[in-house]
Amino acid sequence: xxxxxxxxxxxxxxxxxxxxxxxxxxxxxxxxxxxxxxxxxxxxxxxxxxxxxxxxxxxxxxxxxxxxxxxxxxxxxxxxxxxxxxxxxxxxxxxxxxxxxxxxxxxxxxxxxxxxxxxxxxxxxxxxxxxxxxxxxxxxxxxxxxxxxxxxxxxxxxxxxxxxxxxxxxxxxxxxxxxxxxxxxxxx
Amino acid sequence: xxxxxxxxxxxxxxxxxxxxxxxxxxxxxxxxxxxxxxxxxxxxxxxxxxxxxxxxxxxxxxxxxxxxxxxxxxxxxxxxxxxxxxxxxxxxxxxxxxxxxxxxxxxxxxxxxxxxxxxxxxxxxxxxxxxxxxxxxxxxxxxxxxxxxxxxxxxxxxxxxxxxxxxxxxxxxxxxxxxxxxxxxxxxxxxxxxxxxxxxxxxxxxxxxxxxxxxxxxxxxxxxxxxxxxxxxxxxxxxxxxxxxxxxxxxxxxxxxxxxxxxxxxxxxxxxxxxxxxxxxxxxxxxxxxxxxxxxxxxxxxxxxxxxxxxxxxxxxxxxxxxxxxxxxxxxxxxxxxxxxxxxxxxxxxxxxxxxxxxxxxxxxxxxxxxxxxxxxxxxxxxxxxxxxxxxxxxxxxxxxxxxxxxxxxxxxxxxxxxxxxxxxxxxxxxxxxxxxxxxxxxxxxxxxxxxxxxxxxxxxxxxxxxxxxxxxxxxxxxxxxxxxxxxxxxxxxxxxxxxxxxxxxxxxxxxxxxxxxxxxxxxxxxxxxxxxxxxxxxxxxxxxxxxxxxxxxxxxxxxxxxxxxxxxxxxxxxxxxxxxxxxxxxxxxxxxxxxxxxxxxxxxxxxxxxxxxxxxxxxxxxxxxxxxxxxxxxxxxxxxxxxxxxxxxxxxxxxxxx
Numbered sequence: 001x002x003x004x005x006x007x008x009x010x011x012x013x014x015x016x017x018x019x020x021x022x023x024x025x026x027x028x029x030x031x032x033x034x035x036x037x038x039x040x041x042x043x044x045x046x047x048x049x050x051x052x053x054x055x056x057x058x059x060x061x062x063x064x065x066x067x068x069x070x071x072x073x074x075x076x077x078x079x080x081x082x083x084x085x086x087x088x089x090x091x092x093x094x095x096x097x098x099x100x101x102x103x104x105x106x107x108x109x110x111x112x113x114x115x116x117x118x119x120x121x122x123x124x125x126x127x128x129x130x131x132x133x134x135x136x137x138x139x140x141x142x143x144x145x146x147x148x149x150x151x152x153x154x155x156x157x158x159x160x161x162x163x164x165x166x167x168x169x170x171x172x173x174x175x176x177x178x179x180x181x182x183x184x185x186x187x188x
Numbered sequence: 189x190x191x192x193x194x195x196x197x198x199x200x201x202x203x204x205x206x207x208x209x210x211x212x213x214x215x216x217x218x219x220x221x222x223x224x225x226x227x228x229x230x231x232x233x234x235x236x237x238x239x240x241x242x243x244x245x246x247x248x249x250x251x252x253x254x255x256x257x258x259x260x261x262x263x264x265x266x267x268x269x270x271x272x273x274x275x276x277x278x279x280x281x282x283x284x285x286x287x288x289x290x291x292x293x294x295x296x297x298x299x300x301x302x303x304x305x306x307x308x309x310x311x312x313x314x315x316x317x318x319x320x321x322x323x324x325x326x327x328x329x330x331x332x333x334x335x336x337x338x339x340x341x342x343x344x345x346x347x348x349x350x351x352x353x354x355x356x357x358x359x360x361x362x363x364x365x366x367x368x369x370x371x372x373x374x375x376x377x378x379x380x381x382x383x384x385x386x387x388x389x390x391x392x393x394x395x396x397x398x399x400x401x402x403x404x405x406x407x408x409x410x411x412x413x414x415x416x417x418x419x420x421x422x423x424x425x426x427x428x429x430x431x432x433x434x435x436x437x438x439x440x441x442x443x444x445x446x447x448x449x450x451x452x453x454x455x456x457x458x459x460x461x462x463x464x465x466x467x468x469x470x471x472x473x474x475x476x477x478x479x480x481x482x483x484x485x486x487x488x489x490x491x492x493x494x495x496x497x498x499x500x501x502x503x504x505x506x507x508x509x510x511x512x513x514x515x516x517x518x519x520x521x522x523x524x525x526x527x528x529x530x531x532x533x534x535x536x537x538x539x540x541x542x543x544x545x546x547x548x549x550x551x552x553x554x555x556x557x558x559x560x561x562x563x564x565x566x567x568x569x570x571x572x573x574x575x576x577x578x579x580x581x582x583x584x585x586x587x588x589x590x591x592x593x594x595x596x597x598x599x600x601x602x603x604x605x606x607x608x609x610x611x612x613x614x615x616x617x618x619x620x621x622x623x624x625x626x627x628x629x630x631x632x633x634x635x636x637x638x639x640x641x642x643x644x645x646x647x648x649x650x651x652x653x654x655x656x657x658x659x660x661x662x663x664x665x666x667x668x669x670x671x672x673x674x675x676x677x678x679x680x681x682x683x684x685x686x687x688x689x690x691x692x693x694x695x696x697x698x699x700x701x702x703x704x705x706x707x708x709x710x711x712x713x714x715x716x717x718x719x720x721x722x723x724x725x726x727x728x729x730x731x732x733x734x735x736x737x738x739x740x741x742x743x744x745x746x747x748x749x750x751x752x753x754x755x756x757x758x759x760x761x762x763x764x765x766x767x768x769x770x771x772x773x774x775x776x777x778x779x780x781x782x783x784x785x786x787x788x789x790x791x792x793x794x795x796x797x798x799x800x801x802x803x804x805x806x807x808x809x810x811x812x813x814x815x816x817x818x819x820x821x822x823x824x825x826x827x828x829x830x831x832x833x834x835x836x837x838x839x840x841x842x843x844x845x846x847x
Contacts, residue, residue, distance in 0.1 A: 110426025115484060122485050134488060138495035146506040151367055153481035155507045 032067065033060055034074035035089070039082030042074050049092040054125035080120045084113070088120055091129055104132040111140065111152070220452045221388035227454065227463035228385060235274055238289075248292055249317060252277050254284035262323040263289040264297040264314050265330035268373060271462040272329045290317050294333055297362075298355040298372075298420075301333035311358060318365040326366045331460070332375040336413035344415065352416050359420055363427055370424070374432040375413030379404050379447045381460035391452040401444040433462075486514065493518035497540045505605075516608050527603045529637040531630045533562075534599035538606070543568055544579065548602070550595035559586045559598065596637055600644055607645065607654065638664065646672050653678035659704075660686035665715075667698040674704040684710035684730075693718050700724045716765060722746065729753060731760040732843060737767030743825060744777040747807065747818060750827055754810045761826035761843040769825050771803055780807065787817070787836045797841040800824075806835070 031047045035056070050056045056075065065073070077085060087108070108114045118133045141149045149155065215223070238250040254277070261284050263269050263276065269291040277287050290313065294304030297314040301307050318326060339349050346352040362370065383403045390400050414434075421428050437445040437455070448454045457463050481489070493501060493515055505515040523542040528535040537547035545568050552559035564581040655678045663670055670687075685708045687694070693716040699705055700720070711725055713733040722742050725731055726749050743762075750758055775782040786804045789795035800821045807816040809829065817839045818827040830838035 108426075113426070115480065118484055118488060122488055130488065131491070134491045135495055137484075137488075138492045138500075141504065142496060142500050144500065144503060146503045149500075149503055150507050153507075154368065155481055155511065158508050161508065 031065075031070070033065070033070050035077060035085065036074050037077050037080040037082045037085035041082050041086070043085065043089045045089055045092060046096065049089075049096040052092045052095065052126045052128065053088075054127070056124060077120075077124075079123065081116060084116050084120045087117060088124060088126065088129070092126070095128070100128040100132075103135075104129075107132055107136050215451060215453075217388060217392045217452060221392070224385065224388050224452075224454045228458040235277060246290075246313065246317070248290050248313070250289045250291075252281075252287040252289070254281040254287060259284045259325070260286045260288070260321055260323040262318060262321050262326045263287065263291070264317070264326060264328050265373075266291060266293055266295055266333075267459075267461050268329040268331045269327075272327070272373075276327065286321075288317065288321050288323070290314060294331075296330040296332070296334050297328050298330075298358045299334035299337075299351045300354065301337070303333055307334070311354075315358065315361045318362050322365050322367060324366075324368045326362070326370045328370065328372045330373065331378075332410060332413045335416055336375050336408070336410050338409065339412065344412075346416070346419050349416075352419065355416060355420055356423060359423060359428075363424065366427060368427075370428045371431050372417060372420075372428055374417055374430045374434065375410040376433050376437060377405060377410045377445055378408050379456040379460055380406060381456065381458050384447070384454050384456050384458045384460075387448050387454050388452045397446060397448075397450075398444070400448070401446050404447045405444045482510070489514050490518040494521065498522060498538050499546065502605075516605075520606070522606075525606055527599060527641065529596060529599065529630075529633060531633065534595040534637075536599050536602050536606075539568060548599075550598045552589070552593070552595040552598065554594045555591050557587065557589050557591045559589055559595070560584075561586065596640060600640055603641075604644055638669075642669055642672065645676055655681040657681055658684040658686060660688070662688040665689060665692040665694050667695045670694075671698040671702050674699065674702045677704055679703045679707040682708055684708060684712065686712040687715050689715040690734075692716065696720045696724065722749075729755055729758040731762075733761075734763045734765050736765055738762055738764065738769070738825070740770065740773045740777045743769075743774060747778075747816065747827060750829060751807055751809055751816055753829070754814065756811075756814055756829055756831065757838075759826065759828040759840050759843065761840070762824065763844055764823045764825075768823060769820055771820055774820060774825070775803070775805075778805065780805070787839045787841070789841070790836055794841055801841070804839075 032044050033047060033050060033056070034042050034044055036042045047060060050060065059075065080088075091104075091106075108117060114133065114136060118130070118137065121129045121133060140152055144152065150157065235252060238252060240247065240249065241251055242249055252273075261276070261280065263273055269289055273287070273289050273291075280287075292304075292307070292310045292313075294301060295307040295310040297311070300311050334351055335355065337351050339345070340351075341348075380403065386403070387400055390403075391397070417430060421430060433455075434445075437447060447456055455463065493504065496504065498520070501515050501518075501520065505512045521540075523539040524537075524545075526535075526537045528537075533549045533551045535547060535549050537545055539545045544565055546563070546565050549562040549564075550559060551562070560583055562581065562583045565579040566577060567575050567579065570577050654676055659674070659677055659682060661670065661673060663673070674685075682704050685705065696717045696719055705724075706727065709728060710730040711728045711733060716734060716736055722745050725733075731746075746760055750760060782803070782805065784803045785806055786801065787794075787798060789798045801819045802822065803820045805818045805820075807818065809816055813832055814829055815832050815835060816827055816829050817835055818825070819839065819841070824844050826840065826843055828838060828840045
């Protein structure tokens, strides 16, 4: 129900191709909207699929866009990486109008991707997908020791945190002193 | 996590802030030429404070100390490693404790070229370095030789490609020793190095950038390296990331890559190495804040914590102050939790799911600074021949503890942590168990334990009531204390009360006044109640209790109460501890003709249990589908509201015999 193509900018999105509709097309034509992430790749998504996102659903519920208006005004999500937005769009399409199953095994196993997905899904307010992500994130540290959890989730110890903070302050102080010295030198 | 600020600025020796690549705004073409010459001159400068820890065995291993926390970084490769090391160290020295560099002319960490002798042996050395350091981050920064060699038989069949197979083998040796991330610099086209020095001068003469590019580029097959890297990335399990300069070189792409920026500043030196102008892009590529646990939304983190088993929660709680806070505000779903003390140790146990019981035994005496902790797991029900009695057991020893504390301090402290989690309004504890009180065996110790536990549970720090469906309480007779404990529990959740003090007689007046007693639905009392009246437990739909004796009129009152409740599954069971139920006098109270209709037990065990019953009377209920089955034995009377058609299965003959 959706497709993706390379766009150029949010103001002039590329023309997305329409994916083949299922054989049994709905009687009432479904409305579509357009979204793009940081990479400006525009995704065409049905209103039904977008209902998963409380944020987007709230945005479009009173818009009453025509197809042309929707195409000309894709929703820009500049804070979401293109591949992550693609994952989200795919998930919304896959679960459009269906009850969500208890497990979702298609989530990324790679920590950074999963955490990026969490941030995006949280922003877009997709409750069910966030729950799946939550289970997967929890599974990463199940049965692990504190040292292992620190390593997996990259949690600094309090001592490391304090040392880093102290060092950052020291560094900022030095830089401020350098700037002052530079300004004084320029004044001469 | 390494964060590259990407602003390329450091304090220069005079205290002035300058860019790492020495580029300034609005540089004239002469200044550009001067800068390119400067790059060429300082082509392979190395930071001076390199420490060689193994000069005999590994003469090329070169260490630099950072002033950050315990993060370790390794840089591997050939001359490109030298080109990058200053920038990486300058950028990250406040985040990293130790940098180790290993750079060998012409040799690459992933595959060996024949162009430089010894590169095949160097593969071992690269691998040994990673094994020795076990870095959090490793960087492969190499000018390509082997990795972009022609494919075996000139066919891109990576499964039969000598170079790719060597890269794969090396990667498999590297990955177990890299804790977080391996960054690989992707291959980019080589520059015709002798013409690099002419870039600025040609531009000054008016030669077009396209014409200059022609003098700098020749086809060199760098694409094969990129193909191999791309394939290798799929075998990295998410641990590898590619750093790529190619987009920079092809930004103005027409036909050829451009090896210099719009002002004429070269990215390469006259030796074909990378200069600071291009490595600045490395900083930018690395500057994206890595998504980490700390950056996730707090409501998401609490949801994750709620999905963890109790042991994992405790582990996370130890990671940092922030995580301790997250755990403490997250709901804790336990099936059961128990605390106890014995003569030589104290005991805390819990079950996440009701199937497996985890327990911790604390062995510590006053005056000693060591403690033995025994951690074990066992099935909640041991079925000989079907499961193991113990799933695992392990002991650890903690040293340098406060000699003024004993095992009670530790078990109570850990129990307090569990209580903290129970403070949360969202907590749901299905089975909260306080049990195994042994006042006779170790009176002094158990009295102390009871007093301290009570103080802790009822202290002013207890802000919210504990949420539990069942409270199993084994406590010595002291109605005020028991009432106090009851009040700790949220009456909205508390459905079942279990009291155990087999040889004692309790005064119930204070207890039955509590909201928790009034609102509970099930009662299990293995204790003699001195002053309990029928009215006090009329509201329970399931009753199992020990009684000294029960007058026939009171039993009849109970039967009538259960008939009027008209609730399927409701039941009562009385164990007579002193008197005995008088069958004839009981039957005389009934408003129906006595009619002994025993159940037909479907199983052998039910059949055996049923044999102790002297009389089975069935009573009609307001709901014609239900019947109350009252059974009278020598020392017991019980009743169950069953479906008429299902009496043989539903009548609770096991009650009082099997727990």
